[in-house]
Amino acid sequence: YxxxxxxxxxxxDDIDVDEFIRIQDGYAGSICxxxxxxxxxxxxxxxxxxxxxxxxxxxxxxxxGKISLGIISPPLNVSTIAQINSNTIINPENVQxxxxxxxxxxxxxxxxxxxxxxxxKPLAGYILDDEDSRNKIKVGxxxxxxxxKGLRKNSINSPIIAANSVRFLDRYKFAAEQxxxxxxxxxxxxxxxGDVVLFGDSSMPYPDxxxxxxxxxxxxxxxxxxxxxxxxxxxx
Numbered sequence: 368y369x370x371x372x373x374x375x376x377x378x379x380d381d382i383d384v385d386e387f388i389r390i391q392d393g394y395a396g397s398i399c400x401x402x403x404x405x406x407x408x409x410x411x412x413x414x415x416x417x418x419x420x421x422x423x424x425x426x427x428x429x430x431x432g433k434i435s436l437g438i439i440s441p442p443l444n445v446s447t448i449a450q451i452n453s454n455t456i457i458n459p460e461n462v463q464x465x466x467x468x469x470x471x472x473x474x475x476x477x478x479x480x481x482x483x484x485x486x487x488k489p490l491a492g493y494i495l496d497d498e499d500s501r502n503k504i505k506v507g508x509x510x511x512x513x514x515x516k517g518l519r520k521n522s523i524n525s526p527i528i529a530a531n532s533v534r535f536l537d538r539y540k541f542a543a544e545q546x547x548x549x550x551x552x553x554x555x556x557x558x559x560x561g562d563v564v565l566f567g568d569s570s571m572p573y574p575d576x577x578x579x580x581x582x583x584x585x586x587x588x589x590x591x592x593x594x595x596x597x598x599x600x601x602x603x
Contacts, residue, residue: 449564
């Protein structure tokens with residue numbers, strides 16, 4: 368950010384620098400090396416999101432009024448994790464727990480990369496098919512296709528590609544569960560998109576798909592969306 372004579376003109380006040388550094392330090396082995404051949408003017412945000420972050424299982428997100436960063440990985444517990452349970456949920460009868468193959472579900476990972484600078488065609492490809500997912504959920508091929516024009520085939524990127532594809536399918540191969548709920552202002556105000564929370568308790572009368580019975584076992588979840596009603600203080 369703002370360290371080269373050309374660029375997007377973003378300074379430290381625009382970027383969640385601490386989160387970028389945290390992910391760089393904690394997931395250095397998951398971030399690919401790139402080599403781009405640019406022949407025309409590009410859209411900065413679109414280029415960074417699509418060509419730099421996406422192939423490394425990263426994504427940009429707004430956080431505390433800044434441009435922040437997220438990574439596709441299992442949510443990690445932290446010492447100050449927020450909790451959403453029966454004491455903080457508003458209208459518990461309206462909680463929605465959904466899992467469907469039409470959303471957040473993939474059983475095949477397809478990567479097209481190492482693009483030729485002149486022909487603009489991929490010279491390499493990588494496909495990972497998850498047999499466990501196919502045997503359990505028989506809906507045919509549900510593939511995510513990633514095009515990475517600046518990703519080169521070499522000894523550094525090859526193991527990263529293999530590891531990132533496994534991590535991606537681990538998240539989506541059985542259809543990620545989506546929970547929608549409303550909580551009090553005190554519990555939800557400080558929670559932001561990309562944060563992890565401890566959701567649930569044994570007194571909740573919701574079906575727990577991990578054990579096949581009612582009584583929701585507390586689990587670590589990642590926040591993918593948030594809405595605040597400033598009039599009522601309710602946080603969705």
